[in-house]
Amino acid sequence: MTSDPDFNLFHPQPLLIVLSGPSGAGKDTVLQRMKERNMPFHFVITATTRPKRENEVHGKDYFFVSKDEFARMIEADELLEYAIVYNDYKGIPKQQVREALASGQDVVMRIDVQGAATIRKLAPEALLIFLTTTSEEEMVSRLKARKSENSAGLALRIATARQELKRIDEFDYVIVNSDFRLDEAVDTLAAIIQAEHHRVKPRKVSL
Amino acid sequence: MTSDPDFNLFHPQPLLIVLSGPSGAGKDTVLQRMKERNMPFHFVITATTRPKRENEVHGKDYFFVSKDEFARMIEADELLEYAIVYNDYKGIPKQQVREALASGQDVVMRIDVQGAATIRKLAPEALLIFLTTTSEEEMVSRLKARKSENSAGLALRIATARQELKRIDEFDYVIVNSDFRLDEAVDTLAAIIQAEHHRVKPRKVSL
Numbered sequence: 001m002t003s004d005p006d007f008n009l010f011h012p013q014p015l016l017i018v019l020s021g022p023s024g025a026g027k028d029t030v031l032q033r034m035k036e037r038n039m040p041f042h043f044v045i046t047a048t049t050r051p052k053r054e055n056e057v058h059g060k061d062y063f064f065v066s067k068d069e070f071a072r073m074i075e076a077d078e079l080l081e082y083a084i085v086y087n088d089y090k091g092i093p094k095q096q097v098r099e100a101l102a103s104g105q106d107v108v109m110r111i112d113v114q115g116a117a118t119i120r121k122l123a124p125e126a127l128l129i130f131l132t133t134t135s136e137e138e139m140v141s142r143l144k145a146r147k148s149e150n151s152a153g154l155a156l157r158i159a160t161a162r163q164e165l166k167r168i169d170e171f172d173y174v175i176v177n178s179d180f181r182l183d184e185a186v187d188t189l190a191a192i193i194q195a196e197h198h199r200v201k202p203r204k205v206s207l
Numbered sequence: 208m209t210s211d212p213d214f215n216l217f218h219p220q221p222l223l224i225v226l227s228g229p230s231g232a233g234k235d236t237v238l239q240r241m242k243e244r245n246m247p248f249h250f251v252i253t254a255t256t257r258p259k260r261e262n263e264v265h266g267k268d269y270f271f272v273s274k275d276e277f278a279r280m281i282e283a284d285e286l287l288e289y290a291i292v293y294n295d296y297k298g299i300p301k302q303q304v305r306e307a308l309a310s311g312q313d314v315v316m317r318i319d320v321q322g323a324a325t326i327r328k329l330a331p332e333a334l335l336i337f338l339t340t341t342s343e344e345e346m347v348s349r350l351k352a353r354k355s356e357n358s359a360g361l362a363l364r365i366a367t368a369r370q371e372l373k374r375i376d377e378f379d380y381v382i383v384n385s386d387f388r389l390d391e392a393v394d395t396l397a398a399i400i401q402a403e404h405h406r407v408k409p410r411k412v413s414l
Binding site for chain 1: 337375376379380381382394395398399401402405408
């Protein structure tokens with residue numbers, strides 16, 4: 001068996017893991033907890049033009065760049081995917097993802113629902129995970145608690161989230177991230193990744 | 208969301224889990240450890256005409272039945288699947304599986320590779336897991352250690368196991384159950400089952 005080159009159980013393909021879901025589902029919170037647990041993944045650092053929030057660190061949570069710098073990255077084809085999200089740009093640096101995959105690491109990226117659909121087109125074998133709340137009310141109350149929006153911005157976010165909830169069918173897995181069960185959500189995510197490494201037909205991603 | 212009848216996250220479909228793989232891969236050992244951990248599954252009790260091994264209990268490990276009784280079960284269409292395995296019959300009682308699934312429980316059955324293929328035909332959405340050893344040598348040494356065979360029986364088992372190893376592609380997942388990592392194999396199995404309960408498109412089994 002071990003001499004059979006097709007018997008590839010011991011060198012699993014690295015996974016391209018997309019953590020998505022509506023605004024308010026808790027993508028950042030789940031990612032934060034994954035990092036706290038020192039999970040052995042490459043967490044993609046997204047480039048964004050949006051203002052830094054108080055608790056965020058440049059080069060760790062995001063690359064906070066100017067609109068001019070973002071335009072340059074688009075021109076130079078340095079982004080795997082980018083989108084305007086609530087008047088700000090967010091994009092995934094392509095080279096960063098390629099290098100992590102090439103080194104054999106699983107890559108985790110946080111991305112909005114529209115962006116996840118783009119990644120699916122670029123890499124049909126990406127692993128798409130939809131994070132959601134127990135109820136729409138919980139989602140709305142989280143968005144309100146965030147207080148980073150004026151009321152028009154909040155209304156837009158809620159309307160968008162309602163639309164995004166309808167796109168769950170484009171994803172492989174769904175995880176409910178309820179307020180009091182963050183660790184359960186992270187455990188489920190870990191189980192999904194572990195399971196995917198034991199598929200007989202591994203997901204082969206090339207970018 | 209909670210009022211949407213299609214939003215079925217909270218009533219996951221029960222799974223029909225087939226634990227298979229060549230003789231010597233450790234199906235019984237893995238099942239035994241799952242039971243010791245009180246995992247919340249219905250473990251199917253197989254009917255067999257083979258002699259009871261010393262450490263086995265009738266009605267717990269297997270239903271040990273006579274060949275006449277087995278013939279009656281076949282005639283009465285009481286078996287989901289049955290096969291001659293090394294001159295003895297083994298079969299899965301149909302009603303037992305149906306009742307467990309109807310009660311919402313995940314059902315775990317241990318079955319040989321040929322039987323797993325039959326279950327796939329009956330229930331395409333069954334979850335098929337291939338258990339194997341780290342190497343062919345490990346498999347052979349386990350079969351030898353079992354000492355329940357004469358040398359002709361052992362040679363037959365080894366030859367069959369070699370053929371069965373080639374059918375891995377018919378399965379969904381593969382788990383390597385190496386001698387010193389039984390608990391790791393059981394953890395992986397648990398992760399696979401947990402992950403499968405979070406698929407956006409659940410496996411719907413009807414029998």
